[in-house]
Amino acid sequence: MFDTVLVANRGEIAVRVIRTLRSLGVRSVAVFSDxxxxxxxxxxxxxxxxxxPAPASESYLSVERLLEAAARSGAQAVHPGYGFLAENTGFARACEEAGLVFIGPSADAIALMGDKIRAKETVKAAGVPVVPGSSGSGLTDAELASAAREIGVPVLLKPSAGGGGKGMRLVRDVTALEEEIAAARREARASFGDDTLLVERWVDxxxxxxxxxxxxxxxxxVHLGERECSLQRRHQKIIEEAPSVLLDEATRAAMGEAAVQAARSCGYRGAGTVEFIVxxxxPSSYYFMEMNTRLQVEHPxxxxxxxxxxxxxxxxxAxxxxxxxxxxxxxxxxxxxxxxxxxxxxxxxFLPSGGTVLLLDEPQGDGVRTDSGLSEGxxxxxxxxxxxxxxxAYGPDRATALRRLRSxxxxxxxxGVQTNAGFLRRLLAxxxxxxxxxxxxxxxxxVDELVPAEVPEEVYEAAAAVRQEALKPRGEGWTDPFSVPSGWRLGGTPKAAAFDLRVTEPVRYTPRGAYSVAGDRVSVTLDGVRHSFRxxxxxxGRDGDSWQVRDHDPVAASLTGAAHAGADSLTAPMPGTVTVVKVAVGDEVTAGQSLLVVEAMxxxxxxxxxxAGTVAELDVTPGSTVAMDQVLAVIAPREAE
Incomplete structure (x- = not known):
């Protein structure tokens, strides 16, 4: 066993690998960007x-800097985790040439299975059924479009390199092929440095x-059974389970043997995953999609x-x-x-969010495990x-595991950071x-059934309770009655305080129930029902959901919002980077025309x-970093002209 291993990754997978290294008595070396x-x-x-520095291209994706870190720390081996360079042939080969053990398959196996086109041809020759699709590598946009028409829509555009759903596009309309191919190439190039695409029949x-x-x-x-990964958004897995309720023992054995043959066909070594569409x-009609030559996110x-x-x-x-x-x-x-x-x-x-983790509570124990890279701050x-x-979550049966995971x-x-935890809880129910x-x-x-259309009233009640509690006088001595939020007034009828609050839209809210505020816990009672929050x-936050409830100043909002009010302004839907700008000031545009592309995460x-109208203002260029809701451009409507 190795004495020292460098973990060439970040976040929860780096923490998870470090945990096993610690249990084996192996010294762990982390790497980090600024x-x-x-x-x-x-x-x-x-x-x-x-x-x-912070950009991945100058840190976590830099083979030279990772090898230098391994040399400086005395590492004998490198664990790539998943993502970044985990399936990068050049990195695996560079580790070998530097005298480091790459904890994964050989560079040749990564190259073969990382090229989805060659991978399909290889496993097909080994007797593994594959999804019908285009053949050959390096197809032009016209060739991809032609193959898609020949297969017949709907089709799936897929990057030949990489995985994780990045760059995948489902096309149901032939007229959209040109734009979707261009978008898929952009995403593939940004994610994997390779914009080679293939097209496959879509199985409804x-x-x-x-x-x-x-x-x-x-x-x-050997194979270790299957995982069901059918619950996805934008081709990204969000819930995974093992085993699958779909397979019987005979189908499980047959698919397992097909996966073993796929691994043997490329001389595989280490942990890997063979993915099938079924x-x-x-269930007996299954097709090979791809092989991930690394540890999977869902390995737990x-x-x-x-x-x-x-x-x-x-x-x-290794x-x-x-x-x-x-x-x-x-x-x-x-x-x-x-x-x-x-x-x-x-x-x-489901746009990407960001922020600082202000309060963190992650469940562990009693059949529950959390793999995380987070901490407060x-x-x-x-x-x-x-x-x-x-x-x-684990249980003796599926019902128990689902119940424990929902809890x-x-x-x-x-x-401090918006997440999908509450949505996933509702999905599992x-x-x-x-x-x-x-x-x-x-x-x-x-999806629409699982995303609440409105902010619950008790959220505003809790937010108002926090503000009302903060107004209470502290200390001893005389108290100015006008400073107490009791509604008392000289010579008048008491009137409850009203607070201007905002989650998405501004609301003036007057508390109407009993409440308790103690530390990071808030409880409010409405119509005889008690609601508890952190x-x-x-x-x-409660039950996995969270809300940022800001104070709203109607006067200030009316003054600062006047310059870019109404439907004319285009704002950033998420914090990120502007990657594409397709227009200039003065250009005529039509309704629905694609003008900019913002990328995040x-x-x-x-x-x-x-x-329809004219580009009156354009406040960004390619490479501009933008905050959420930042104004990007203003389109003057033709009627105004």
């Missing part, structure tokens, strides 16, 4: 090395099922039902040890479900992936999810013209 100087993974490692209402494989350097390959109505659910530490086995295999068990020794016990906590705002269409910015943590999400508190009737389009079909600064958002 944005992560005080991050949790840096504090938990035995030592840490700065590798550059498919299930996404993947098989975990483990291979050593002595010819042994028609929900016919497999760990919980097998009792194996996958990071430990990655380390042991150190040259053979697997200590065979396929007949792998047993699946109980059920596990994982929820990905991401910095995004469900009320704003953590700054969540727009430069890196939006996933903050994962909450995983754990209700107890998850991340105030949806009748289709409880029944196991899943497919990759389910979340999009039911609070930090102007944030309130590896996600693109297109800013379109609200109406």
């Amino acid at each position: 944005a992560d100087a005080d991050a949790r993974h840096v504090r938990e490692a035995d030592t840490a090395v700065r590798i550059g 209402r498919p299930r996404h099922i993947e098989i975990q494989v483990l291979a050593d350097g002595h010819g042994n390959v 028609p929900g109505g016919d 659910v497999t760990e919980l039902i097998t009792g194996l530490d996958l990071v430990e086995w990655q380390l042991r295999v 150190a040259g040890e053979p697997l200590g068990f065979g396929q007949q020794d792998v047993t699946l016990t109980g059920h596990a479900v994982e929820a990905r906590i991401c910095a995004e705002d469900p009320a704003r269409g 953590t700054e969540v910015g727009s430069l890196y992936d939006p996933m903050l943590s994962k909450v995983i 754990a999400l209700a107890g998850t508190v991340t105030l 949806h009748p289709a999810v409880v029944a196991g009737e899943l497919d990759t389009g389910l979340v999009e079909r039911v 609070r930090a600064s102007d944030w309130l 590896k996600m693109e958002h297109v800013i379109s013209a609200p109406h």
